[in-house]
Amino acid sequence: xxxxxxxxxxxxxxxxxxxxxxxxxxxxxxxxxxxxxxxxxxxxxxxxxxxxxxxxxxxxxxxxxxxxxxxxxxxxxxxxxxxxxxxxxxxxxxxxxxxxxxxxxxxxxxxxxxxxxxxxxxxxxxxxxxxxxxxxxxxxxxxxxxxxxxxxxxxxxxxxxxxxxxxxxxxxxxxxxxxxxxxxxxxxxxxxxxxxxxxxxxxxxxxxxxxxxxxxxxxxxxxxxxxxxxxxxxxxxxxxxxxxxxxxxxxxxxxxxxxxxxxxxxxxxxxxxxxxxxxxxxxxxxxxxxxxxxxxxxxxxxxxxxxxxxxxxxxxxxxxxxxxxxxxxxxxxxxxxxxxxxxxxxxxxxxxxxxxxxxxxxxxxxxxxxxxxxxxxxxxxxxxxxxxxxxxxxxxxxxxxxxxxxxxxxxxxxxxxxxxxxxxxxxxxxxxxxxxxxxxxxxxxxxx
Amino acid sequence: xxxxxxxxxxxxxxxxxxxxxxxxxxxxxxxxxxxxxxxxxxxxxxxxxxxxxxxxxxxxxxxxxxxxxxxxxxxxxxxxxxxxxxxxxx
Numbered sequence: 001x002x003x004x005x006x007x008x009x010x011x012x013x014x015x016x017x018x019x020x021x022x023x024x025x026x027x028x029x030x031x032x033x034x035x036x037x038x039x040x041x042x043x044x045x046x047x048x049x050x051x052x053x054x055x056x057x058x059x060x061x062x063x064x065x066x067x068x069x070x071x072x073x074x075x076x077x078x079x080x081x082x083x084x085x086x087x088x089x090x091x092x093x094x095x096x097x098x099x100x101x102x103x104x105x106x107x108x109x110x111x112x113x114x115x116x117x118x119x120x121x122x123x124x125x126x127x128x129x130x131x132x133x134x135x136x137x138x139x140x141x142x143x144x145x146x147x148x149x150x151x152x153x154x155x156x157x158x159x160x161x162x163x164x165x166x167x168x169x170x171x172x173x174x175x176x177x178x179x180x181x182x183x184x185x186x187x188x189x190x191x192x193x194x195x196x197x198x199x200x201x202x203x204x205x206x207x208x209x210x211x212x213x214x215x216x217x218x219x220x221x222x223x224x225x226x227x228x229x230x231x232x233x234x235x236x237x238x239x240x241x242x243x244x245x246x247x248x249x250x251x252x253x254x255x256x257x258x259x260x261x262x263x264x265x266x267x268x269x270x271x272x273x274x275x276x277x278x279x280x281x282x283x284x285x286x287x288x289x290x291x292x293x294x295x296x297x298x299x300x301x302x303x304x305x306x307x308x309x310x311x312x313x314x315x316x317x318x319x320x321x322x323x324x325x326x327x328x329x330x331x332x333x334x335x336x337x338x339x340x341x342x343x344x345x346x347x348x349x350x351x352x353x354x355x356x357x358x359x360x361x362x363x364x365x366x367x368x369x370x371x372x373x374x375x376x377x378x379x380x381x382x383x384x385x386x387x388x389x390x391x392x393x394x395x396x397x398x399x400x401x402x403x404x405x406x407x408x409x410x411x412x413x414x415x416x417x418x419x420x421x422x423x424x425x426x427x428x429x430x431x432x433x434x435x436x437x438x439x440x441x442x443x444x445x446x447x448x
Numbered sequence: 449x450x451x452x453x454x455x456x457x458x459x460x461x462x463x464x465x466x467x468x469x470x471x472x473x474x475x476x477x478x479x480x481x482x483x484x485x486x487x488x489x490x491x492x493x494x495x496x497x498x499x500x501x502x503x504x505x506x507x508x509x510x511x512x513x514x515x516x517x518x519x520x521x522x523x524x525x526x527x528x529x530x531x532x533x534x535x536x537x538x
Contacts, residue, residue: 269465
């Protein structure tokens with residue numbers, strides 16, 4: 001038994017953070033949770049020192065004293081505080097006159113992240129009876145009907161609407177890239193696509209490593225798709241003037257690895273894509289962006305195996321879910337290969353009103369064939385080969401480099417790699433009031 | 449699909465372009481697996497460190513590749529394509 005909420009005993013109601021009327025106020029135990037920073041987490045002596053410094057508590061217990069049998073609740077209740085070294089948390093008894101002083105000291109102490117009142121938890125079925133929940137459901141359904149009457153879906157879809165501005169694209173706003181302090185510095189992003197417009201002035205002075213896997217073609221982008229995707233994932237923070245442009249790139253300081261796997265006519269083969277993935281892993285790219293796919297339902301052993309080995313090597317592969325949906329005609333499509341591989345992250349496309357794009361493919365029932373996350377993919381403005389220089393197009397191909405760039409920001413911000421980076425992207429995604437089969441964990445969000 | 453099939457050098461059967469996925473325990477000696485695949489009739493093109501070997505094999509000998517020790521899967525080398533540059537949806 002290691003539940004920290006049991007340690008304080010007591011049962012002192014603390015009504016200071018009241019909820020909306022009608023809801024039961026949270027009960028606190030009279031004890032406080034001290035949350036330690038990563039620096040001292042696991043270091044029992046350092047955590048004990050920190051507790052003594054801020055709470056003045058001398059009789060501290062540690063759960064490590066109790067071994068496999070777990071904590072002795074009677075002894076814990078009698079002590080001034082209990083440290084849970086493996087959790088990086090202590091539970092400290094404090095009377096109300098001590099709390100302000102403890103919080104003040106803790107705020108100035110880098111060893112401590114937070115001090116919070118310890119709450120009493122309830123199992124939901126304790127007193128939220130089925131009758132109560134049924135009544136709650138009926139009441140909310142009634143409210144919903146009233147609110148949405150005559151307003152079509154507008155009453156429910158109160159979701160944010162974004163628009164391109166002079167400063168930035170709608171997609172960078174919706175993913176909170178514009179306010180992120182991270183740039184992708186020190187992170188390598190490989191974009192496997194139609195190559196790149198090496199003459200593009202927006203990318204002057206950038207560190208770019210290139211290789212063509214298309215026989216007979218150099219890396220220069222004769223299509224535009226690759227230049228657009230690289231612009232979204234890794235474009236500059238302030239495009240040069242003249243001509244001047246809004247910002248369109250997510251990770252302006254990321255190191256760009258251009259792997260040309262699709263010809264200027266827009267086609268490629270598995271063998272060359274797999275070779276490029278192998279090249280990106282060998283170059284220790286933390287993120288691979290693949291805005292490509294085939295309308296094949298079954299999972300490829302080769303892509304899945306390579307995706308799994310990539311994650312183990314610290315490389316996250318994100319791929320476009322596919323554009324085979326025709327939702328207005330009643331066909332939501334299916335996630336194709338290689339995004340249907342369990343170890344490759346499948347990216348759906350949403351528009352500026354947070355609705356699923358008409359073309360964005362729905363989860364495919366094969367194991368791993370689900371949509372994992374969504375990105376901005378309708379009317380996406382980004383770089384294009386000269387002389388056009390910029391272009392606005394749509395597709396899950398455009399959503400994918402948004403997620404790849406955001407993955408680079410998280411990789412920089414947290415140091416996480418591979419499967420851990422995948423988890424963080426999904427944890428931090430903004431949930432959408434849409435089916436998970438269409439948008440997975442929701443809209444990718446940049447670290448702040 | 450120009451990369452789909454080609455005649456072998458005797459012109460008596462067609463060759464399949466294939467992707468061979470190596471088992472995890474073959475990664476340390478992927479060249480050894482490539483050599484066994486050659487012996488089984490595969491014309492090896494690329495040996496990738498991630499554990500994939502690409503190339504072609506006469507259709508008549510394809511089944512024998514799957515039986516080579518250390519092979520997880522033999523799959524067709526498929527084509528992937530994107531729409532033309534002037535398409536609104538990419």
